[in-house]
Amino acid sequence: MSVLVYIEPREGKFKKYSFELVSYGQRVASALDQLLHILVIGKVAREELNSLGQYGATNIINVSEDIPFDDQVFTGIISNFAKQKEANVVVLAHSLTGRAIAPRLAIRLGAGLSTAVNGLPASYKPFIVNKKAFSGKTLVQQEITTEVKVLTLSQNTAGITEHSASPVIEEINSDAVASATKVVSTEVITGKVLLNEAEIIVSGGRGMRGPENWKPLEELAQILGAATACSRPVSDEGWRPHHEHVGQTGKVVAPSLYFALGISGAIQHLAGISSSKVIVAVNKDPEAPIFSAADYGIVGDLQSVLPKMTEAFRKFKAS
Amino acid sequence: MNIFVCISNVPDTTTRIKYKPGNKEVDYTGVQWIINPWDELALTRAIELKEANQAAIQKITVITVGKADAEPTLRKALAIGADDAIRVDVAPEDAYTTAVQLAEVLKSEKDALILSGVESSDFNSWSVGGMLAELLDAPSVSAVSSLNIEAGNVVVTREIEGGKQTITTTIPSVLIVQKGIAIIPRIPSMRGIMTARTKPLKVVQGIASQPMVKVLDYQAPAQKSSCRMIDPENIEELIDLLHREARVI
Ligand SMILES: Cc1cc2nc3c(=O)[nH]c(=O)nc-3n(C[C@H](O)[C@H](O)[C@H](O)COP(=O)(O)OP(=O)(O)OC[C@H]3O[C@@H](n4cnc5c(N)ncnc54)[C@H](O)[C@@H]3O)c2cc1C
Ligand SMILES: Cc1cc2nc3c(=O)[nH]c(=O)nc-3n(C[C@H](O)[C@H](O)[C@H](O)COP(=O)(O)OP(=O)(O)OC[C@H]3O[C@@H](n4cnc5c(N)ncnc54)[C@H](O)[C@@H]3O)c2cc1C
Numbered sequence: 336m337s338v339l340v341y342i343e344p345r346e347g348k349f350k351k352y353s354f355e356l357v358s359y360g361q362r363v364a365s366a367l368d369q370l371l372h373i374l375v376i377g378k379v380a381r382e383e384l385n386s387l388g389q390y391g392a393t394n395i396i397n398v399s400e401d402i403p404f405d406d407q408v409f410t411g412i413i414s415n416f417a418k419q420k421e422a423n424v425v426v427l428a429h430s431l432t433g434r435a436i437a438p439r440l441a442i443r444l445g446a447g448l449s450t451a452v453n454g455l456p457a458s459y460k461p462f463i464v465n466k467k468a469f470s471g472k473t474l475v476q477q478e479i480t481t482e483v484k485v486l487t488l489s490q491n492t493a494g495i496t497e498h499s500a501s502p503v504i505e506e507i508n509s510d511a512v513a514s515a516t517k518v519v520s521t522e523v524i525t526g527k528v529l530l531n532e533a534e535i536i537v538s539g540g541r542g543m544r545g546p547e548n549w550k551p552l553e554e555l556a557q558i559l560g561a562a563t564a565c566s567r568p569v570s571d572e573g574w575r576p577h578h579e580h581v582g583q584t585g586k587v588v589a590p591s592l593y594f595a596l597g598i599s600g601a602i603q604h605l606a607g608i609s610s611s612k613v614i615v616a617v618n619k620d621p622e623a624p625i626f627s628a629a630d631y632g633i634v635g636d637l638q639s640v641l642p643k644m645t646e647a648f649r650k651f652k653a654s
Numbered sequence: 655m656n657i658f659v660c661i662s663n664v665p666d667t668t669t670r671i672k673y674k675p676g677n678k679e680v681d682y683t684g685v686q687w688i689i690n691p692w693d694e695l696a697l698t699r700a701i702e703l704k705e706a707n708q709a710a711i712q713k714i715t716v717i718t719v720g721k722a723d724a725e726p727t728l729r730k731a732l733a734i735g736a737d738d739a740i741r742v743d744v745a746p747e748d749a750y751t752t753a754v755q756l757a758e759v760l761k762s763e764k765d766a767l768i769l770s771g772v773e774s775s776d777f778n779s780w781s782v783g784g785m786l787a788e789l790l791d792a793p794s795v796s797a798v799s800s801l802n803i804e805a806g807n808v809v810v811t812r813e814i815e816g817g818k819q820t821i822t823t824t825i826p827s828v829l830i831v832q833k834g835i836a837i838i839p840r841i842p843s844m845r846g847i848m849t850a851r852t853k854p855l856k857v858v859q860g861i862a863s864q865p866m867v868k869v870l871d872y873q874a875p876a877q878k879s880s881c882r883m884i885d886p887e888n889i890e891e892l893i894d895l896l897h898r899e900a901r902v903i
Contacts, residue, residue: 441750442788516827
């Protein structure tokens with residue numbers, strides 16, 4: 336029996352989320368007294384793979400080919416290794432990729448699936464995980480009753496733990512099957528901090544009054560190295576692109592710091608931000624519901640407050 | 655080609671979640687039921703496509719796994735514009751049992767484009783669509799934000815980490831859709847509501863299946879402590895608190 340963790344390099348590098356997943360795998364494997372296998376698909380330099388040892392990776396399987404992403408193809412590769420290594424716990428990121436693969440993988444392995452789990456299992460025998468339901472309105476404990484388990488881990492819920500292992504690296508060919516889907520084109524957003532990787536998010540609502548007022552918000556984001564986001568009506572109106580829409584029907588985010596600027600704090604918006612460590616709200620209405628979800632609040636008109644914030648944070652960053 | 659839209663019957667998004675004594679079950683009394691928001695967008699897009707491609711798309715069927723109390727939600731989907739409806743008469747217990755029932759009905763449909771939402775707003779598991787595709791051994795494309803039929807081909811845009819991809823897929827396929835596929839959900843017209851009453855709603859028996867996960871306990875999340883207010887003339891105080899107290903900058 337073993338624990339298998341699948342991690343995704345991007346442009347040949349690993350992000351913090353991958354280190355968290357390796358740390359997680361290490362802790363689960365040690366609790367179960369099992370071997371840990373890390374599976375990486377894509378071309379990655381030796382040093383980059385070796386760096387995973389810091390988080391407890393002892394055995395790394397690298398399928399060192401750049402295979403275009405396809406749900407079925409990746410499910411095939413991962414399930415083959417899961418079977419070969421007799422994995423009884425398979426862990427993936429709760430990323431777009433992880434979400435696409437995990438359900439297929441669970442069926443193929445005859446495994447029970449728990450997605451977006453928070454932190455380490457509450458118990459291993461029986462196998463019980465903590466997660467949210469009803470878009471963050473309730474916390475649940477869920478038991479996975481099958482022999483083999485597939486999990487996707489919510490980002491920033493387990494943390495990174497340091498270890499020192501010198502990993503054994505196996506380079507392998509995939510025997511990937513042809514995919515039924517064909518990629519016509521790929522568009523990559525460059526030079527921007529991605530919402531799901533951002534430590535800080537600066538988000539604007541209808542209180543921003545119009546797309547022409549986003550400049551100071553973007554400036555503030557740039558100063559803080561933050562991603563930009565928005566409420567649903569803002570993207571519905573076309574003020575901002577849809578991929579910035581946060582909330583129940585948009586993205587669920589979990590940054591250290593979330594600025595809600597001119598956002599009233601509707602329950603569907605809060606569903607997307609309730610895992611933020613700290614929320615700062617700016618709103619001209621002292622009764623706005625966002626203040627009951629926020630840690631720090633400013634009552635004021637953004638037309639004057641936002642430029643002041645931008646200046647003050649600029650000074651702070653320069654000091 | 656026929657389009658099948660998988661519909662999850664869910665509590666309205668503003669519902670306050672209550673629990674039965676012992677916190678082992680949700681108390682659904684008094685809840686308003688709605689079409690899961692993503693499924694509503696999927697249905698909206700299906701109708702737009704059928705209107706624009708009369709020749710290519712014969713029929714839109716909505717399908718749900720649920721007991722009789724899910725029927726008003728199915729009727730609403732018919733009123734919005736689906737042609738017919740199927741209800742698999744089983745109370746879904748987890749994503750797996752739901753997907754198994756859907757697959758049993760859909761496995762004989764070869765000329766089908768199957769749409770599911772990325773998640774159901776109750777158990778948020780992002781699972782049923784992918785499980786269904788795997789059970790059908792059909793391709794799946796997840797996080798689909800646009801769908802078109804071009805010269806008989808299914809062309810979709812999917813969101814990937816840090817960008818998007820345009821993809822063609824084959825029939826049958828399961829498309830797991832999010833916002834963008836449509837922006838504003840259609841609402842039923844007066845005529846739609848009238849005709850919905852007489853549109854076919856077929857009830858089928860489910861097959862035996864065992865859940866693989868089960869919820870043991872529900873808890874309300876901890877309340878946030880109160881918000882600390884800061885003078886707009888004193889942004890430096892905010893910066894100081896974020897830096898020294900919260901340690902997030
Ligand atoms: C099924 C469903 C799903 C939904 N999903 C989502 C979702 O995923 N995400 C989401 O965000 N919403 C969602 N909504 C919509 C949600 O209910 C709210 O309508 C929406 O969040 C409101 O956006 P807002 O806060 O930007 O705008 P408003 O509610 O209009 O709030 C604007 C705020 O700005 C303040 N303001 C105005 N001018 C200024 C100024 N000059 N300076 C400072 N403050 C100012 C106002 O006091 C107000 O509080 C959903 C709704 C439904 C029914
Ligand atoms: C009163 C009641 C109590 C319930 N209790 C539970 C419970 O305790 N545990 C539990 O897991 N589920 C329960 N359900 C079922 C739940 O509503 C879902 O149908 C099912 O669990 C799948 O949820 P998910 O979050 O896994 O779906 P996801 O995988 O997040 O859903 C993705 C998509 O799959 C499709 N889909 C999901 N559910 C259905 C469905 N039933 N019929 C057709 N298509 C569907 C939709 O297109 C949806 O957008 C209950 C339902 C009702 C009405």
